[in-house]
Amino acid sequence: MTLSExxxxxxxxxxPIKNFLYYKSGDGDLAEDITQDxxxxxWDKRDDVQQETVKSYLYTIANNMLxxxxxxxxxxxxxxxxxxxHQEEQSPEFALEEKEFKAELERVxxxxxxxxxxxxxxxxxxxxxxxxxxDRLELSVKAVEKRMHGALGHIRExxxxxx
Amino acid sequence: xxxxxxxxxxxxxxxxxxxxxxxxxxxxxxxRLKVPDFGNSKEEAWSDLIAKIESKPSDNxxxxxxxxxxxxxxxxxxxxxxxxxxxxxGYLNKGEKLTTYTASDGELATIxxxxxxxxxxxxxxxxxxxEKDFEKNRWVTLSGEAFFDVEHGEAFKVLGNHSHITVLGTxxxxxxxxxxxxxxxxTGKVQVxxxxxxxxxxxxxxxxxxxxxxxxxxxxxxxxxxxxxGNFYFNSEPLNNVIEELERQFEIEIEVKSExxxxxxxxxxxxxxxxxxxxxxFVPMGLSIQTDGNQVIxx
Numbered sequence: 001m002t003l004s005e006x007x008x009x010x011x012x013x014x015x016p017i018k019n020f021l022y023y024k025s026g027d028g029d030l031a032e033d034i035t036q037d038x039x040x041x042x043w044d045k046r047d048d049v050q051q052e053t054v055k056s057y058l059y060t061i062a063n064n065m066l067x068x069x070x071x072x073x074x075x076x077x078x079x080x081x082x083x084x085x086h087q088e089e090q091s092p093e094f095a096l097e098e099k100e101f102k103a104e105l106e107r108v109x110x111x112x113x114x115x116x117x118x119x120x121x122x123x124x125x126x127x128x129x130x131x132x133x134x135d136r137l138e139l140s141v142k143a144v145e146k147r148m149h150g151a152l153g154h155i156r157e158x159x160x161x162x163x
Numbered sequence: 164x165x166x167x168x169x170x171x172x173x174x175x176x177x178x179x180x181x182x183x184x185x186x187x188x189x190x191x192x193x194x195r196l197k198v199p200d201f202g203n204s205k206e207e208a209w210s211d212l213i214a215k216i217e218s219k220p221s222d223n224x225x226x227x228x229x230x231x232x233x234x235x236x237x238x239x240x241x242x243x244x245x246x247x248x249x250x251x252x253g254y255l256n257k258g259e260k261l262t263t264y265t266a267s268d269g270e271l272a273t274i275x276x277x278x279x280x281x282x283x284x285x286x287x288x289x290x291x292x293x294e295k296d297f298e299k300n301r302w303v304t305l306s307g308e309a310f311f312d313v314e315h316g317e318a319f320k321v322l323g324n325h326s327h328i329t330v331l332g333t334x335x336x337x338x339x340x341x342x343x344x345x346x347x348x349x350t351g352k353v354q355v356x357x358x359x360x361x362x363x364x365x366x367x368x369x370x371x372x373x374x375x376x377x378x379x380x381x382x383x384x385x386x387x388x389x390x391x392x393g394n395f396y397f398n399s400e401p402l403n404n405v406i407e408e409l410e411r412q413f414e415i416e417i418e419v420k421s422e423x424x425x426x427x428x429x430x431x432x433x434x435x436x437x438x439x440x441x442x443x444x445f446v447p448m449g450l451s452i453q454t455d456g457n458q459v460i461x462x
Contacts, residue, residue: 003293004260004322006302010212011325014205019198024198028201032208039212079196105192123167130169145169152173156186 001046009054010039014128014135017062022116023121024066026075034069036061056138077110079125108158113153119144120151165359203339206306210289217263237280264292264299265306269414271391276303280313285390308338310388313351326357326372336388343404344372347387393434401427405444406461413437420462421450 001009017038022032038061042049046048049057079102109117119137128136130144137144170190176184203211224425248287266284267273274282274290277297286289288307301321313319315332322328323339333351338344346355347369352459354363355370360377364370386396395412397405405428406417412434430447432440445461455458 003291004302004306004320007209007322010209011205014208022198028199032201032203036212036215040215042218043212076201080199081195084199100194104178105189109193111450121193124190125196125198148169149173152170152186152190155179155189156178156182159186159189 001049001051004049005045006043009042009058011014013055013058014039014098016122017058019117019126020059020122021062021066023118024075025069026077026110030066030069033101034062034065041065055136060138061134075114076106078106092139104160108155110153110159114156116147116151119147123148171316206341209324210306213263213289217261245424256315261291261353263289263293265289268411276301278314280314280319282312283310283391285309305337305339307340308390310334310335310336310391326355328355329356340370340407344370346370347382349384349388364441395432395434397428397430399427399429400447402428409440409444414439415459417461419450420460423448423450 014035019037020029021034022028025031031128038058041061042054042058060064110122112120119133122133122136123130130148133139134141134144168267171397172249172317177316180187188332202225209312241357264272264274264284266288270286273286276282276292277294278301280301281323282303285308288306288309290303290306290309299317299319302322304322306323306421309320311319311330312334313330313332316373319330320327321330321337322341323337326339326344328337328346330351330353332399333353334349335351336345336347338346338371344355344357348364348366349368352363352365354361355377357372357377362370362377364379367381367384368379369387370377370379371423383396383398386398389396395408402423406419409415409419420458426448428448430443432443434440437456441454441459445452450461
């Protein structure tokens with residue numbers, strides 16, 4: 001692997017790996033630190049890693065490195081909102097309701113089992129297909145779909161807030 | 164909601180109509196979420212990573228002096244005595260040596276590449292390349308802003324954030340910071356590729372990364388890449404970019420207490436006088452300046 005190949009892998013996977021670690025740990029600083037370590041490791045192993053397996057390799061070491069850190073028992077995730085170009089005028093009441101709704105959703109997602117959560121967020125936030133998620137996490141598509149079903153069931157069970 | 168067969172099937176099969184509407188709303192809301200930013204940009208993460216790679220114990224450290232005999236307007240640089248070059252680190256691994264130059268804030272650096280092409284780095288910029296067989300394999304990575312004067316030869320590539328610039332022999336300026344990219348051509352032809360888009364631009368044209376692709380426009384040769392002489396021209400530039408340039412050039416920290424996210428600046432400042440530069444930028448914008456050492460408060 002040359003430096004330019006390494007750079008293009010970094011460009012492509014830096015954010016997905018960092019986000020993946022965030023979905024699992026709920027800790028942004030930790031996610032950033034471990035992502036650095038993941039790419040450092042890839043650079044060290046650049047002569048052993050095959051181009052075709054590099055993405056699942058990255059997710060595997062990210063996962064292992066996170067496991068080696070302190071146990072993250074209570075995960076608290078918060079999210080930002082994507083810029084919406086066609087944002088309609090909102091009444092203050094609606095904005096407040098939406099804020100509460102978002103907080104409620106964050107609570108439900110944080111309480112979701114980790115394996116369901118990572119798949120659910122990779123699909124919803126990063127718009128990855130189930131095939132793509134399966135490739136990255138070295139799972140069967142069936143297994144990814146099962147986790148997705150679990151996530152949907154979890155949301156249905158736990159969401160209380162009605163808009 | 165974006166089309167997703169699995170979710171749709173699940174909603175249809177598992178839920179009553181009323182419940183379905185509610186859960187659907189929740190799922191739809193998740194599409195608007197994104198992971199918050201945590202301090203470091205991807206660009207900074209890359210620089211950190213390169214620095215870590217270079218500082219590994221096996222590294223071979225040496226320091227070079229800049230060699231300023233090319234066409235670059237050196238006098239100003241020398242007179243201003245702010246050129247600091249910069250340690251050059253060679254990373255030795257299986258004969259693959261990575262050389263990196265960094266111009267810190269307040270500095271400029273000029274580098275003569277092994278093929279005699281020259282690169283001038285603006286403050287807060289980093290350039291890396293492999294010295295071995297450079298003439299056959301001419302590529303460099305850039306983070307920040309630089310002016311390239313490339314000798315004719317094999318294809319010369321500049322790899323930046325999400326971008327790929329290919330030239331044969333020409334001169335051009337590259338601004339590649341955060342998610343922004345702007346390539347301005349002074350002589351010859353340049354191919355710019357970024358996020359699946361590709362354009363070829365010629366003299367007096369510049370390509371800028373915008374949402375949805377690369378936009379090509381004309382620019383004024385006399386007001387672009389003049390940072391090499393310490394002059395900074397802006398034409399409807401986001402004010403935040405201008406502030407970051409002031410911070411890099413004068414090694415100051417500017418704290419803005421007003422909302423300026425959507426404001427644009429057209430104008431000029433020179434590196435010779437910081438006070439004047441701050442006034443030139445902020446007074447026309449109706450903002451006041453308070454200076455305390457290298458801290459500047461604007462409101």
